[in-house]
Amino acid sequence: MRWRGVARVASPVLAWSVGQSRRPLNTEAASFRKRANAPSVSRAKDVSVICVGWFGSQQRHLDKYCETWRKIGVKRVICYSPSVKAILLRRFCEREARKFLQNLPKPEGKVVWHLFSQGGFTFFGSVLQEDLKCEIKDSVAAVVFDCGPSLGLTREDAVVGVLTGVLKAKDEETALSVYNRKWFKTFWDNGWAVYDRMIYGDWNASVLRSFGSLEKAKQFYLYSAEDKVIGYRAIEEFISRQEEGGKKVALAKKWETGKHVNLLREHENEYVCCLQTIYNDVLLQ
Template sequence: MAFFSAPLHRPLSAMAVAAFAAVTSIELPDRLSHHHRLVGANAGTAMPLPPSTKPESAPPLPSTSALSGLQFFSRNHHQAVFDLAAKAPVASLPVMNMVYQYARFTKAEGATPAVPSLSTDALYRWHLPHPGARSGSSDDRSQTVVVLLGWLGSKQKHLKKYAEWYTSRGFHAVTFTLPMSDIVSYNVRGKAEKNVEMLSEHLADWVREEDGKKIVFHTFSNTGWLCYGVILENLQRQDPSAVHKIKGSIVDSAPVAVPDSQVWALGFSAAIMKKHSVATKGAISNDTRSDVLAVESQREIKPAATEAVLLSALEKFFDVVLNYPAINRRLSGVMEILSSSQPNCPQLYIYSSADRVIPAKSVESFVESQRKAGCEVRSCDFVSSPHVDHYRSNPGLYTSELTKFLEDCVLTPQVDESS
């Protein structure tokens, strides 16, 4: 996440635009555009919102043009889609609950449990367990939701493969992303944090439905990790009992637990330039087996001239932004929660020595500090895979680590903490 505040927003945004303009080969408007309302072949048959969730019934929010809360398209339940889009906080918890209930309804009607892929993106999506998944299992997978918090620039389509892995094994999954436009225009306690707060409220509501429900967080990069910190802050303030329902955290390609301008510059550069970024390059391996890691020395790969200009401008940009008092306090506060006030649950850190955005030493230092604090921590260095690319680079090892962690630390019956 980028943490901007109102007094700095205009001049710093102008500086950012100037930096982005240096990368003339990239289609920046597409990278930084707001989410649009859903449109499709069946848009003419859109179902209206119930009165309680219509935007008109909610208190006004800043920049409320073209609000879209929850929209259903097509009466064919196999093609039903929903979009909370950028203005979902207008409807808040009632809409979020409707999303979950609608997912249950489509499952009962025989639809696929996960929402179909869309041409536009939503902030939030609930994926139900696949029918019959682990039907003979005696554990409580169906009572567990895995919350996937995306990296900077990620979209629902990027998190879909992770959600499908979990739902195919009987878990619920929630995929959550923040638009880059919301992050670039960040205000402390503003829209981006309201979106995270909305998710926090819904998760607390879900675990209160009945005894035995659990939450597992799976975060990606520093953006997802910081979202997790804000959710923890919300739950600790609003409903501490929900924190005890968190039974595990999986941290992919993070953290750097200090405000570091170089890390933020690299993260934004990777999000903007995608496959053109040096951050997408890892070490080279000649072995194609899924259970073998590359161990040869990592070659030094320098960024192209356009990315070098962008990185230089972004680093100077974040030198100013991250030292702005309000932003620095907010970031430091969230990082302090993640460093010192995490739930008493097992943690798994997945990282790589070849990651050019999040240094492996930063992850290993944080892991060691958590162990010294008495936390149950596991970690795995993928050695050669690029930033947030470990699943694609080595699916065998990645899924093996997830499976062992879930079976050993989440699904094994735990002693009741309240006893």
């Protein structure tokens, strides 16, 4: 398996130690700074971060996120982009998750999982399913959801994700215009109905069950009202379901603007502030 990590981490050997009041939706980043106590150097080594990319993501897309985590103080960062087939087909995802775990150093300390879109969430769910010794589950201190997830993708969500992530449509609006062409819409809708019935429906349900087993990890959400891939209402429905189940939702930050998985670029200062706050929160746990 190829590691697609930021190799420029501080430590020569990647050892495991990765990077409550409920914050209201739309809380400004400036308001969380008050509880962002400066971490000590001695405690910083106890946190590591794993970034898992979205459907169609590549190493160059994740590098900027890994570098941002490193700059705010995380000593060990791993970036991983699941293959396209792993996000499309359950059997390949389970196989890739097993290989991922085989190459992952033994967990030590606190781990932050930074999951992008539905693809990152799906792969993480498969990792939890394959984690038979519960080493990953026991080490997770926080999960950061970036532009996702939803309780389940719709055909509209999926088509925009595929067209922008794999076929490289210029933007989300262009992808939607392609989808609205009659011949393409008929083709896609029929194909999605079969895929949902035969593969995705049961698979997604199992991912949700696996994630539901994380009782102690805090959850942080970064998303946009402008997102055309996973709409903010779907994300907020997911958040509400987590809270109803007793999960610790520590932050739900919604920007009014921002393309899918592009929040760092469009809102850099506030975004970095959010990551810093999350990091400090984990250090204080």
